[in-house]
Amino acid sequence: MADRPNVVIVGAGFGGLSAAKSLASSPVEITVIDRRNYHLFQPLLYQVATAALSPADIAWPIRSILSSQKNARVLMGEVSGIDLAARQVLLGKRKIGFDYLILATGAREHYFGHDTWAAHAPGLKTLADATSIRRQILTAFEHAEAEEDASERARLLTFAVIGGGPTGVELAGAIAELAKKALARDFHAIDPTAARVVLIEAGPRLLPAFPATLSDYTERVLRRLGVEIKMDSAVTACTKRGVDLGEDTLSAATVLWGAGVAGSAAGAWAGAATDKAGRIEVGPDLTLPGQPNIFAVGDTAFAKGPDGSPLPGIAPVAKQQGKYVARAIRARVAGKSAPKPFRYKNAGLLATIGRRAAVIDFGFVRLKGWSAWWIWGIAHIFFLIGLRNRVLVMVQWLWNYLTFQRGARLITGTGDD
């Protein structure tokens, strides 16, 4: 098989896996490289962070996903760079040669130049982030229960979420439900239902990518859940004490960052031009400028829709791009003409707020409330990989729904647990 072209895919997220699977029956040899041994279903990560699901419910071993795909091998390791001239990916001491390279390395938090904020306002991108946020939230209640000073207790029971996009809305709603329902009866010295959950948005409305009617609805539902919303509030600092909003300081022991994401280091590896957020500016065929054999997909790429606006950083975009790149490589290998420029087929925007409340914008139709929540739930179950995880997530959602409890309320990762 030495004469079959080598396709190297860096990153086994939605984009990378979709490309790998789409090349299953193509005459290429695929190497999938990831620093982790699992594919993560990021849309449900906030449910791990808020104790509703376990990490293994939303993660699958990459090897296991690709085990029956004969032309794919998996390497676990951290890519440190690319040798463009030699066409090699640098993986520790190893060098992995490629004929085609797909960069699908995802995104990380973007603190708009304030990287010191990261220590006080963690974001939610990885399983480690999720279990660490879960620990932080649950520990805040435990510390509050033991605290005798009233103002410190209030600080411990204040949870600030920065960013009114889907991540911020989902986190704020889920923390409010955790405090006001699941934990309500479990403490003696404190009243968890009195916890403050504050959602901070720099702009004039929540979910700015959605139509205004859905933003209004989201705001109403969150307020009904007891979430305080601070609109038009620009964060000027995240510190050990809490969040500074210009003159004001919100005293909060837990501050979570859902305000911005940036591309990964892939742009620097490839010496490619990136936008402010570090995403690689790809051409209409998703290749890097001047590098016709190197593609970028998903959050790694800065791609535009037909109207010139940037595509959202969501799973359907990454998946469609992965498929498109596979098609492009297949055409190239077969000596056929390249496919037409990539065009995103709108799969809708979804965000869940809480129990029986979600919003969906399909473009041609907009849904909110109970119906949107059902569609959101069914879609997410459908897109999970494998029967096992579908059943596990359904069982836990049913239990959460019926009992108002959260089943994964474990404080782990303290080093001695």
Next chain:
Amino acid sequence: MADRPNVVIVGAGFGGLSAAKSLASSPVEITVIDRRNYHLFQPLLYQVATAALSPADIAWPIRSILSSQKNARVLMGEVSGIDLAARQVLLGKRKIGFDYLILATGAREHYFGHDTWAAHAPGLKTLADATSIRRQILTAFEHAEAEEDASERARLLTFAVIGGGPTGVELAGAIAELAKKALARDFHAIDPTAARVVLIEAGPRLLPAFPATLSDYTERVLRRLGVEIKMDSAVTACTKRGVDLGEDTLSAATVLWGAGVAGSAAGAWAGAATDKAGRIEVGPDLTLPGQPNIFAVGDTAFAKGPDGSPLPGIAPVAKQQGKYVARAIRARVAGKSAPKPFRYKNAGLLATIGRRAAVIDFGFVRLKGWSAWWIWGIAHIFFLIGLRNRVLVMVQWLWNYLTFQRGARLITGTGDD
């Protein structure tokens, strides 16, 4: 309620929780202290370590278990000592007064004086141990896949388990099934089914607490699973390279310790006499000598059966002792005469070896194979707390059984995952 006696329980394992629940309708005020926020179902911990179950499947928030019990409160924190004269438990800066104290702090690994071995041969007592062992096992296969030196690859694919008791047998069997079934098809450079699993026992037979026929059966089944068994092999050192057995060295990247447990620090707090393993030598009423208001239960206590032999360190002993202590305290509070000395009602000894193979010794009847495996499974589902966890464990066992896969194959806790 200030005139009701205070019962402080340190540790919310099987013994501590059983005491707390048995005192639910008694005129006492209960404080349950644990360093963790969850009760752990330790008998299934090896299944977390071998990627079959998730941590939250076998752990429940202590607060949630006791939330409807009006006379109980829960404090999360690390006890540092006991002030016997003042009758106070020292919890950080706080002092928790008690009229009755129940020490139920469990056990930790016992390296027979070789504490440096701990770094190379971790034991399995906590959720952190389990996820760390899971990481170590799965990472060994990943490193082997990337390793080019044959002898180092062999070392990476060698898993040594020290101790032929139930923990060692269960771990060895589960690792063998993981390597030879779940991972079998998932690698390209290595053959996971060629991994060596070596079970090392210092004595002449496995499961020494069981009848010899069941030991023989266990040995046969493990060998059939491909486990190598080294009997009469005393470990002389655990190092970075592997295990020294006198003159011989077994080169193994993963060495797990299932050879001995010791009591916790509770004996030192109370200034009580302990056996070699650090367990407190309690009287027939489970009180500490000279401390009629302080009890020790479960693995914290060294108690003897009617024939003078020490009671095994298993959940039924701890639970029965917890109930007994509750009864003793109730009698004391009511001014009634003390109950008869504690007597363990034999609940049997169970150990599982692998798929469709387990051993049970009820004393009057001994079971092995398929029937024992079913009873083992049903008993463990039954003793899990709550419908949610029962359903989740059943779903996963069914899936594991039908597919031979393991669903929680996540390498987590590396700091960047």
